[in-house]
Amino acid sequence: MSLTESIRTHVSENRSTMVTDLVFALAWVTAISLLFDVVQGPQWAYYLCLASGIVAHYGFFASVEAVREQQ
Template identity: 80%
Template sequence: MSLTETIRTHVVDNRSEMVTDLLFALAWVTAVSILFDVVDGPQWAYYLCLAAGVLAHYGFFTSVDAARAHD
């Protein structure tokens, strides 16, 4: 199987998760950007908040998976 076919198969198999991840990232970056436009915080804090989105992503989707498993 070629690399292109492997990537295509991966994208087809994980399409909904990839779209959800993209939407979460866009919402997080938009929220942080709006917040820092309003408060005019330091640049290092802006980048720290953007990086915290990685932790927020895993925390949010881990809790969603746990809630689904609980039902």
């Protein structure tokens, strides 16, 4: 299997997850950018909030998975 075929297979198997991750990332960056446009916080805090999106992503989707398992 060539590299191109391998990538194509991976993307086709994980398409919905990749789209969900992209939407979450876009929403997070948009919300943080809008917040810092309003409050005019320091640059280091802006980058820290952007980086905290990684933790927020895993926390959010872990809680969604926990709810699905309870149902």
